[in-house]
């Protein structure tokens with residue numbers, strides 16, 4: 211379905227006889243949008259929306275979020291149902307193609323992904339350029355970007371076959387790249403992907419196995435990893451997806467665009483929040499310190515944020531956080547961790563914050579990052595790997611959004627304007643006259 215006309219919005223410039231009649235457009239779900247493309251020609255003015263809080267940058271059919279109701283749909287399917295009944299690769303097919311796959315389509319897609327899990331041997335030596343303590347996200351940015359140098363045969367973004375093969379290569383290789391970043395950090399040999407394993411299972415194998423002995427992935431942990439990847443796969447026009455779209459709008463190749471998305475995701479306000487939540491819980495240290503910490507958060511001058519809380523769109527509980535909390539208990543039980551002080555602290559922190567006017571009035575609820583770090587830590591991942599795991603899962607969302615943009619007949623290079631408040635035009639002053 212495409213957007214449909216839904217009346218118009220007329221804007222009149224006070225003190226002039228100028229007005230602009232802007233079409234209102236309605237999507238399948240969500241608020242109507244005013245198409246402001248002709249406002250500059252009609253009224254000679256721009257619109258101003260720092261952070262794009264009220265601006266639709268594109269038309270998309272991939273993901274829908276109702277922030278007030280805490281709803282998240284991938285191609286119309288509720289995240290709760292996909293988390294319970296689907297798998298990451300099936301969700302990847304859905305995001306890329308718009309429909310759930312048939313049995314034959316599913317097998318073809320999984321075979322396609324599994325055929326591309328290995329990296330070019332030259333990329334192994336690429337890792338040696340990093341310090342051993344390089345942050346995995348620095349490695350992900352570098353190695354994913356470097357993939358552009360290995361596939362000169364398929365960088366024509368106007369060629370659907372090149373776009374398809376690039377999508378398979380990126381989805382298939384990011385788990386290998388991330389697992390190898392960890393192995394490089396700890397000085398262990400890289401483990402090659404085993405294509406008889408599932409997607410999440412293969413990642414856990416490459417992350418944990420060593421050549422010296424066989425390694426069997428715990429199926430409960432593999433399922434938990436697969437679920438965590440489903441929850442992180444896509445999320446509408448978030449900062450990193452918008453980065454990928456903006457880079458892609460220039461015609462840059464998909465490997466460079468995904469590397470740009472990884473860089474954007476790294477920030478602590480975005481995908482870096484899962485790592486920041488664990489640092490925050492470590493600093494709080496004990497339940498008795500929560501009130502003092504929250505007073506610090508409420509003091510704007512402290513610049514301290516309650517990490518894992520708040521969201522630009524969700525003004526209700528992030529549905530992914532609810533599923534993540536339930537998975538937390540399941541994973542800890544499976545690992546025989548009776549009580550995890552970090553989880554106990556997080557649950558108490560959430561309970562206190564959700565009863566505190568400051569957070570309630572600002573509609574600040576736990577987001578996807580609040581519990582994910584606790585699960586990942588319990589599964590043995592170092593904090594520095596948390597955002598890299600987010601990037602592995604989000605790659606299919608970025609690729610789906612990039613593909614949709616490239617195939618959009620109305621897409622053009624992204625080029626925002628500005629409100630200029632710098633110096634008016636002035637003449638150069640020679641040094642001798644400047645004192």
Ligand code: SDX
Nearest residue numbers: 445448479480481483515516517518519520521522572577
């Ligand atoms: C992700 O966009 C996406 O979809 C992202 C994501 C995805 O899947 O791609 O969902 C993943 O990035 C989740 C968010 C992870 N980040 C964090 O957990 C970091 C902590 N959260 C904040 O930095 C913040 O909430 C943001 C960045 C997430 C949202 O920033 P906004 O939109 O600028 O926040 P807001 O407008 O809702 O803030 C309203 C008020 C402000 O105070 P006032 O000026 O009204 O007094 O709430 C305050 C903010 O200062 N506030 C917080 C807060 N978040 C907002 N105060 C304390 N702690 C916080 N976490």
